[in-house]
Amino acid sequence: MVNWNNLDTLASFQTLTNVKEVDLKAAMTGESGADRVKRYSVPMAAGMAFNYAAKKVDDDVLEALAKLAEEAQLAEKYKELYNGAVINTGEKRLVLHQLTRGQLGEKVVADGVDKREFYVEQQKKFSEFAEKVHAGEIVNAAGEKFTTVVQIGIGGSDLGPRAMYLALENWAKKNDTLKMEAKFISNVDPDDAAAVLNSVDVAHSIFVLVSKSGTTLETLTNESFVKDALKNAGLDPAKHMIAVTSETSPLAKSADYLAAFFMDDYIGGRFSSTSAVGGAVLSLAFGPDVFAQFLEGAAEEDKLSMNENILENPEMLDALIGVYERNILGYQATAVLPYSQALSRFPAHLQQLDMESNGKSVNRFGEPVNYVTGPVIFGEPGTNGQHSFYQLLHQGTNIVPLQFVGFKNSQIGTDVVIEDSTSQQKLCANVAAQIVAFACGKEDENSNKNFEGGRPSSIIIGDQLDPKALGALLAHFENKIMFQGFLWNVNSFDQEGVQLGKVLAKRVLAHDTDGALKEYSDLLNI
Numbered sequence: 001m002v003n004w005n006n007l008d009t010l011a012s013f014q015t016l017t018n019v020k021e022v023d024l025k026a027a028m029t030g031e032s033g034a035d036r037v038k039r040y041s042v043p044m045a046a047g048m049a050f051n052y053a054a055k056k057v058d059d060d061v062l063e064a065l066a067k068l069a070e071e072a073q074l075a076e077k078y079k080e081l082y083n084g085a086v087i088n089t090g091e092k093r094l095v096l097h098q099l100t101r102g103q104l105g106e107k108v109v110a111d112g113v114d115k116r117e118f119y120v121e122q123q124k125k126f127s128e129f130a131e132k133v134h135a136g137e138i139v140n141a142a143g144e145k146f147t148t149v150v151q152i153g154i155g156g157s158d159l160g161p162r163a164m165y166l167a168l169e170n171w172a173k174k175n176d177t178l179k180m181e182a183k184f185i186s187n188v189d190p191d192d193a194a195a196v197l198n199s200v201d202v203a204h205s206i207f208v209l210v211s212k213s214g215t216t217l218e219t220l221t222n223e224s225f226v227k228d229a230l231k232n233a234g235l236d237p238a239k240h241m242i243a244v245t246s247e248t249s250p251l252a253k254s255a256d257y258l259a260a261f262f263m264d265d266y267i268g269g270r271f272s273s274t275s276a277v278g279g280a281v282l283s284l285a286f287g288p289d290v291f292a293q294f295l296e297g298a299a300e301e302d303k304l305s306m307n308e309n310i311l312e313n314p315e316m317l318d319a320l321i322g323v324y325e326r327n328i329l330g331y332q333a334t335a336v337l338p339y340s341q342a343l344s345r346f347p348a349h350l351q352q353l354d355m356e357s358n359g360k361s362v363n364r365f366g367e368p369v370n371y372v373t374g375p376v377i378f379g380e381p382g383t384n385g386q387h388s389f390y391q392l393l394h395q396g397t398n399i400v401p402l403q404f405v406g407f408k409n410s411q412i413g414t415d416v417v418i419e420d421s422t423s424q425q426k427l428c429a430n431v432a433a434q435i436v437a438f439a440c441g442k443e444d445e446n447s448n449k450n451f452e453g454g455r456p457s458s459i460i461i462g463d464q465l466d467p468k469a470l471g472a473l474l475a476h477f478e479n480k481i482m483f484q485g486f487l488w489n490v491n492s493f494d495q496e497g498v499q500l501g502k503v504l505a506k507r508v509l510a511h512d513t514d515g516a517l518k519e520y521s522d523l524l525n526i
């Protein structure tokens with residue numbers, strides 16, 4: 001029996017407020033720092049590790065966090081979720097994205113269907129489709145092979161798949177498994193679709209229309225935009241488009257597509273990268289085997305998330321430390337800083353994943369909570385960010401916890417030695433330097449040059465960003481966010497906060513406006 005209680009009603013949370021705050025600067029200086037770096041590390045899937053030495057934790061804080069995990073029943077709640085409980089209370093839905101990559105618990109039957117079987121069946125369908133396209137069995141009207149895949153979708157139907165594609169594009173080129181180049185159209189800004197269409201050979205392109213609901217204005221508009229371009233080029237859109245949607249959506253009934261692959265209402269858009277939403281485009285781009293490795297990495301990480309011992313569960317530990325930082329230390333934001341150019345859009349994906357999930361002010365029963373919930377998430381790859389916003393991170397008045405990600409090896413392997421080090425070594429040297437600089441600071445008589453230190457960070461370290469590591473990385477953040485939602489007692493799986501803007505935009509387009517809305521409409525010439 002699980003109890004869904006607000007964070008501030010838990011005795012272990014009250015205890016945590018009384019645990020002495022760690023002096024990070026002292027803890028990370030000298031031998032004590034070296035010892036922490038060795039000790040405060042949890043193995044992850046794909047040979048990666050979550051290192052939290054530079055977080056404001058010590059054995060006392062960790063003990064208090066373990067009690068909180070226990071009292072908040074985090075492991076039990078995860079179990080409820082993967083065994084098919086109605087965790088998404090707002091929409092009265094199950095939450096099953098983990099089932100797209102493995103069977104963690106009992107068989108989940110919903111609407112009379114074994115859900116694991118359903119997801120596997122869809123995987124088989126899009127894998128076979130991709131193989132036929134690669135083999136030249138599915139071709140364009142002129143009998144020629146398709147060379148490019150263009151995904152049309154927005155939000156969860158864009159950010160995750162796009163970030164994953166970019167993360168593996170160079171790895172796939174290097175490993176000779178880039179089957180098709182992928183492009184993405186998301187914004188309703190006509191310049192987005194026009195620019196992508198100008199950059200591809202439409203006659204040899206397959207367009208993947210992705211919309212879980214099948215009703216998203218931007219995506220339907222861009223579908224028409226693309227169909228128009230295909231018709232103008234003398235092509236039949238039905239021979240160039242496939243759809244990924246939920247079975248209940250209006251798109252599911254249409255015969256306008258070469259093929260259709262399905263997800264369902266039990267997978268939230270932002271959690272859909274491992275479903276057909278990411279699967280179709282990634283299998284077309286890299287081949288089904290690569291997508292399978294990606295799923296394998298995610299499945300292994302999902303299993304680690306089952307661990308009741310927080311010191312062996314990187315997601316639960318990361319979540320607990322995050323809540324400690326947010327609700328007790330009072331930090332408002334979290335920066336995601338991958339030292340990997342391939343992860344250039346990963347922070348953008350995490351913005352949706354985290355902020356759309358936990359940006360809530362009421363608990364899962366609709367009652368206001370008396371504490372802060374999800375942090376503001378932002379980020380950029382390092383070292384680029386260092387030359388941009390790190391000034392505020394080092395010396396600003398806000399302390400922003402940092403989530404670094406780094407890999408020992410590059411993906412392409414081409415490198416140069418300048419002044420006795422490779423570029424990869426320079427990249428890794430920078431992330432090591434930043435962690436210590438943030439934690440330990442540097443005293444200077446000139447206050448302008450003084451670094452206070454005491455600024456916490458963690459790092460996920462891997463050998464190389466390959467499909468398995470990427471799957472594990474994705475699952476890490478998905479599960480961390482899930483555990484934080486459990487701690488805050490919010491429903492992390494709906495997103496009512498995006499509705500109001502959509503309704504008002506419709507009114508503007510229908511010229512049904514007054515007051516400020518009318519004035520803005522006039523200013524923008526609508």
Ligand SMILES: O=P(O)(O)OC[C@H]1O[C@H](O)[C@H](O)[C@@H](O)[C@@H]1O
Pocket residue numbers: 154155156157210211212213214215216219269270356495498
């Ligand atoms: O996949 P779709 O149904 O087209 O939804 C696309 C996106 O739009 C919505 O506004 C939601 O905020 C997102 O969670 C969702 O991922």
